[in-house]
Structures are given as C-alpha cells and as structure tokens.
Amino acid sequence: MDIVHSLLIIAVVSICTIFLRAVPFLIFGGKREVPKTVSYLGRTLPPAIMAVLVVYCLKDISLLEGNHGIPELISVLLVVILHSWKKNILLSIGLGTACYMALIQLVF
Amino acid sequence: MKKGNYNYIGYSFHKTIPVMLGYLFLGMAFGLMLQNVGYNFVWAFFASVVIYAGSMEFMLVTLLSGGASLIHSAIMTFFINGRHIFYGLSFIEKYKKMGKAYPYLVFALTDETYSLLCAEHVPEGMEEKKVFFWVSFLDQCYWVTGSTLGALVGQYLTFDSTGIDFCMTALFVAIVVEQWQEKETHISTIIGAVSGIVFLLIFGADSFILPALLCAVIALLVKGKADAVFKI
Numbered sequence: 386m387d388i389v390h391s392l393l394i395i396a397v398v399s400i401c402t403i404f405l406r407a408v409p410f411l412i413f414g415g416k417r418e419v420p421k422t423v424s425y426l427g428r429t430l431p432p433a434i435m436a437v438l439v440v441y442c443l444k445d446i447s448l449l450e451g452n453h454g455i456p457e458l459i460s461v462l463l464v465v466i467l468h469s470w471k472k473n474i475l476l477s478i479g480l481g482t483a484c485y486m487a488l489i490q491l492v493f
Numbered sequence: 494m495k496k497g498n499y500n501y502i503g504y505s506f507h508k509t510i511p512v513m514l515g516y517l518f519l520g521m522a523f524g525l526m527l528q529n530v531g532y533n534f535v536w537a538f539f540a541s542v543v544i545y546a547g548s549m550e551f552m553l554v555t556l557l558s559g560g561a562s563l564i565h566s567a568i569m570t571f572f573i574n575g576r577h578i579f580y581g582l583s584f585i586e587k588y589k590k591m592g593k594a595y596p597y598l599v600f601a602l603t604d605e606t607y608s609l610l611c612a613e614h615v616p617e618g619m620e621e622k623k624v625f626f627w628v629s630f631l632d633q634c635y636w637v638t639g640s641t642l643g644a645l646v647g648q649y650l651t652f653d654s655t656g657i658d659f660c661m662t663a664l665f666v667a668i669v670v671e672q673w674q675e676k677e678t679h680i681s682t683i684i685g686a687v688s689g690i691v692f693l694l695i696f697g698a699d700s701f702i703l704p705a706l707l708c709a710v711i712a713l714l715v716k717g718k719a720d721a722v723f724k725i
Contacts (some may be wrong), residue, residue, distance in 0.1 A: 386530070386531055387560065387684055389537075391532070391557050392680075393539055393563055393587040394553070394556050394557055394561060394563065394566045395539070395543065395544065395553070395557075396543075397563045397566045397567050397570070398544050398549060398556070398566055398567075398569075398570045399543040399544045401567050401570035401571060401574070402544055402546045402549060402568075402570055402574050402577070403599075403600055404546075405570075405571065405574050405575060405577045406574075406577045406578075406580065406581060406599050406600060407581070407599050407600075408578045408581065409579075409580075409581030409582045409585055410581050410585060410588065410599055412596065413585050414585055414588070414589060419585050419586060422714065422717070423582060423585070424586065425713075425717050426582050426710060426713060426714070427582045427583040427584070427585060427586070428583070429678065429681050429713050429717070430579060430583060430681065430709070430710065430713060431583050431611045431672070431678075431681075432577060432669070432673075432678045432682040432685060433618070433681045433682065433684050433685030433688075433706075433713065434580070434607075434671040434683040434685060434706065434709070435608060435611070435665055435668050435669050435672060435679075435682070435685065436606055436669055436682050436683075436684075436685030436689060437576075437661065437685045437686075437688065437689040437702060437705050437706055437709065438608070438626050438665045438686055439665045439666055439686070439689070440685075440686065440689030440690055440693055440701075441689070441702055442524055442661060442665060444693055444698040444701070445504075446591075454505055456509075456656075457557065457659075458668035460662075460663070461662070461663075462658060462668055464663045464666045464667055465666060465670055466595060468666070468667045468670040468671070469496040469670055472671075474511060474664075474667050475510055475511065475710055476664065477667045477670075478511045478514075478660050478663040478664055478667060481577065481659065481660075481661055481663035481666070481667075482514070482656070482659045482660040485656050485659040485663075486654075486655065486656035486657060486659070488656075489655060489656045490653060490655055490656060
C-alpha cells in the first residue's frame with residue numbers, strides 16, 4: 386500500500402465531489418439575481434430527480450432472471466400504500482424495509 | 494454549545510432516523526470493505542469525513558486497492574457523482590441566506606440529505622438554517638460512525654443485514670409519494686420516471702443517471718416554454 390498515493394486518490398475524489406456539488410452555487414450563487422430559468426428548474430426539478438433516484442435504486446433488478454424483482458415490487462408497493470394512507474415516513478420505511486428483508490432472506 | 498440547540502438536534506434527529514438506519518449499515522459495509530483491502534478504521538473515518546458520498550466511496554475501495562491513477566480517480570468521480578450538479582439548483586436562493594453554514598451545507602448535499610431537505614417544511618418558530626445544518630450534519634455523523642465501526646468490528650457481526658439497504662429506496666419512494674400530493678408537480682415526477690426507465694434500458698445500470706437527469710432538465714425547460722406560449 387502506497388500511503389502517499391492513497392491519500393492523493395482520496396484528495397482527488399474529495400475535491401471533485403465538492404466541486405460537483407458546488408457548481409450551481411459557483412455559477413448562480415453570487416450577488417446577481419438567479420436567472421428565471423434556473424429558479425424555475427429549482428422549483429420543478431426535485432420531483433423528477435427523486436423519481437430518477439428511485440429508478441437508480443432499482444437499477445440492478447433483473448426482470449428475466451432470479452427472483453424477477455418481485456421482492457422489490459412488493460416492498461415498493463407496500464411503501465406507496467402505507468405512505469399514501471398513514472403519511473408516517475418512519476412507519477413506511479420501517480415496514481417496507483422489514484418486508485423486503487424478510488422476502489429476500491426467507492422467501493426468495 | 495448554546496442553549497436552545499437541543500430542540501434543533503432533537504427535531505433533526507427525528508427527521509433523519511430513516512437516513513441513520515441506512516447510513517449506519519451502508520457505512521459499515523463500506524468500512525468493512527476498506528478493512529478487507531488493507532485500510533484500517535483511520536482510513537475509513539478520514540475518507541468519510543472528507544469525501545462523504547456513499548456510492549463513490551464504494552468505488553473508492555476499488556480505486557485504492559487497485560492503485561488507480563489520479564486522472565482515472567477524477568474521471569470516475571465525475572462519472573458517478575455528476576448527478577450532484579443538479580441538486581444545488583433547488584437551494585441556491587435558500588443557501589445564500591445560510592451564513593456560516595453555507596459552505597458546509599453545499600459540501601454535505603448527498604442524495605439522502607437532498608431528499609430530506611426537499612421534503613422539509615420547517616415548523617413555525619424554528620430557524621430554517623439551523624434545521625438544515627443539523628439534518629446535514631447528523632447525516633454525515635451517521636455515515637462517519639458507520640464507516641469507522643464497520644472497519645473496526647464489521648468482521649465480527651453475525652446479524653444478517655441483507656436487504657437493509659432497501660431503506661434508502663423506501664425513503665425515496667416515500668418522498669415521491671409526498672411530492673405526488675401536489676398536483677402541479679405530477680408532470681415532473683412522470684418526466685423523471687419515464688426518462689429514468691428509458692435511459693436505463695438504453696445505457697444500462699452503470700451509466701444512465703446523467704443522461705436521464707439531463708433529459709429531465711430539457712423536458713422541463715421545453716414544458717416551461719410551452720406553458721408560457723400557450724398561457725391564455
């Protein structure tokens with residue numbers, strides 16, 4: 386293990402990550418007013434990002450092999466139903482996760 | 494610590510419990526992986542303090558163990574964390590008023606913190622900037638704690654935690670459900686879901702997220718223009 390090189394890798398990854406998170410603030414965060422288009426995106430983009438993140442979490446499911454993504458499907462549905470009904474985020478996440486763990490450890 | 498901060502910590506702790514579960518376990522998985530390739534808990538702690546980006550840190554294990562070049566490390570980071578460019582767009586106006594916490598809030602904007610903060614409606618009488626700070630900071634504490642613990646004791650754990658990472662998926666799904674309550678943003682959710690699925694099918698699991706987000710941005714811009722044109 387090359388300690389200096391390892392530290393440099395960590396530094397590079399850290400700086401690049403910080404830079405990526407800072408980009409919108411570097412461009413639009415100054416004294417100037419934020420352009421209308423950007424504040425429009427700021428308002429409308431979050432639901433789209435969350436939907437993409439859900440797809441991102443489920444990206445490794447294979448519909449044709451293994452368990453066909455059935456545990457994921459059931460657990461996601463459970464979260465949707467629980468959360469539309471009770472609107473309690475801890476309950477939705479807790480039961481959804483417990484359901485998923487039980488399904489993949491015991492059933493599939 | 495000034496008096497009065499306790500309320501904020503308590504409130505933020507409650508809000509961050511879902512992320513705590515996920516970060517502790519995922520952090521432990523990361524710490525254990527790092528330990529397995531010869532980097533002890535000091536490395537795990539240090540990496541999680543200065544990097545703080547879940548999926549990227551799993552890639553970091555590969556980069557470190559393979560002695561990757563710095564250029565390669567930078568390219569991988571841009572590839573995996575590129576999506577974060579879009580997160581700040583929603584917080585530009587807000588974060589400008591955050592004072593001293595501003596740089597840290599930008600640094601700590603992970604997927605999970607972003608989603609909690611998007612869904613956050615700060616109660617009357619509480620200062621938004623303090624809630625935002627504590628939510629961001631607590632989340633990082635969970636991640637750092639998990640990583641360090643994983644490297645220290647991960648190998649002695651016998652509890653079968655397979656599937657616990659689903660709590661992050663569940664968090665995102667629950668927030669999509671919450672956002673769905675507001676009719677005006679239905680179209681945005683649909684755009685995100687369709688573009689996510691389409692680009693996943695085209696580009697595959699490893700490289701779909703950036704094109705999907707870009708496409709969502711373009712679709713929303715087009716929709717905004719069309720709305721402006723057809724407004725009566």
